[in-house]
Amino acid sequence: MEKLEALKRLFPGKVDLSESERLRHGKDEGYPEARPVLAVVYPEGVEDVQKALRWAREWGVAVIPFGAGTSLEGHLYPVREAISLDLSRMNRVLEVRPQDFSCVVEPGLTRKALNQALKGTGLFFPVDPGADASLGGMAATNASGTTTVRYGGMRQNVLALQVVLASGEVLELGRGVRKTSSGYDLKDLFIGSEGTLGVITRLTLRLHPLPEHVHTLRVFFPGVEEAAEASYRIMASGLPVARLELLDELAMRALNRYLKAGFPERPALFLEFHASTKEALEAERASALELVREAGALEVEAATTEEERRRQWEARHQAYWALVHLFPGHRFLITDTAVPLSRLPEMVRFAQGLLREMGLTGNILGHVGDGNFHTLIPVLLEDYPKAEAYAERLVEKALELGGTCTAEHGVGLRKRKFLPKEHGPALEWMRRLKALFDPEGLLNPGKVV
Template structure:
């Protein structure tokens, strides 16, 4: 079907077989079939669709690669999906400014391929080949956050379309500014509920000349966490610092055919500009690990060795899926202060046992982010939901957050007031000001 959006003819796909592809999220959580899907290719087409939606009072859900995990992209049934995967041009790479300007559908892998020609990289790594617009909308982070920060630290400027059919550029392509309210950061993490991002200028970083990777096994989670905190306290230049628990290592062994110690482990990258410096840092990390009872240390220095080591970590979800055929999977995350990481991991494991669930726990320990994968059968659906609720409430109780990086979608908005208190009223006021008719990703983050 072709509709004229603000004078621009665009196809809106209403075929049931296509719409059905938008009824579940990455975890299998179900939603309703949307009314249609439209594929704008640039800012002007997005603007035209939003103006049509404003005039027709049609809700919109902006979507990128679709890797969100908390129900951000699920429809109630009356929305049109604004699929931005075709808005995928790299508009500029400026090696002297260390920036790239892209459309929202560009994926991080594609940007990194282009930036590598200049010896540069885009560093935010959520573990999926997500789109840059979606990553900004959810304030994505990941394995490299400990050194380079998440999306909020790496987006310098953006262009957005708002529910009233206007557009604005927010932020400037400079490293610092004290000019006016920081509206750019208001949109980052808003999950498309305040505006639709149509262009981003992001930071690029030099690709380090020397990187060493380590996998270090420990007897207990407490010793693993203590070693990680000491490594951070020594200001060692680690760019990745990941925690994987014993059941996770067992799943990796089964999936990859390896025979690693099935005990808690750290996966670490340290990087420097010289071979001597990176070797010295690696030796210091090993020294710290041994003082905390490390039982096995594996090092990887060549590109191939490092790639293989990190493939183990990046394939954890697929390893758990392989070990649990025919099951559904709940993937949840919280973030807690460093002092509470060991307690949180132990509590999560204990709650898994209490509910009869075989959970695996991993996390971006460098920023206190704890992830849990919960395989469950249909009969265990309620137990999995209760387990997740208890894990989140524990995190809130020790001064943490309901979600470190997955965001507040349908699944976790019930915790918003417990975490933020009266500040939720301020969030509601902002939403009503920018989207008074509730057209942008309705019922996500806040109730309509």
């Protein structure tokens, strides 16, 4: 094929045409369909990205940026002929500025690799979606995670971006400062754009001091409603909680089978507090214990060592794989929604009741300190449409309560249908922005809008 020969000449040693890699780059972790891309290209710098986009314009082939492949909503599925632009070779830490609490990195660097590189500086990058995702991909989906309740998600922790437009033009967006009022905020427009407006080729990130004192709790409840109510009370109290995670009894059972964790098999809140003094930490802990007991807590366990704390949060991050292990041969529908904090107990109650009403087994867990939770539903292939119907009703309820169809997974293909109801006339302006930045529709077409 002439276009592929031209691509290989343009990128000697940087193009993979194998069936396995083409298929791996045409699917993500949560979308049920997969389709091989035309080719996988591995750029090693911004000039390579520009060359790839020039080739794409010449041949009319779409381009899908690829980080670590951990997205969930069909972001990577090619709706038409496309190449995958795998940025994993652009994985350097370009600069660490401890005095400015910031660093400059390439998009293919993963969050774990960055924190490893920061060892000895007294600083860390806090955004933790669980998966060892690439930082460029995390910005592209506005990722968040367990620490967002205190430190914010990607939008709060990206100071500046370098992006390449479909035209090949390179833009520098934002500045390496804590705040600016200079001009329109194009940087935040690209965060969460899912590769539909441009390709991120460099990020300036905000870093945070490592906490001096950490206290971690596991609190067990008779039901998920009581756990959700406790989470709301903690947030309403103003306590500076650093992590606040809900896991239901199914998650705890799965973790006990998968990791031999030895947890009580009841709904739980996993909490963590970060403080600069032991006195402050003890005061926060005592207040939290009073609040959870008022909400009906049955049992409280404390992680007393760094190793135990690490095991607790590793268990939280392994919850999905524990469920996969508990339900072999099943597909999983994974969805996320978020509602205002005051409506969280109601939303959790609805989600649990809807599972019973529809005869589905499902797992409720998530970042409830942000009003955000996930529902994971294991189904056999023939029951997948029922799980999709459940997810649709869940989103409709979230929107009814003033929430959103996705708090952190992004829109991709799966959640496009909910955007008209959530955004109204603003959706048309999003489409106009897409057409302005990508008039030929080459960048991850079919996604978001």
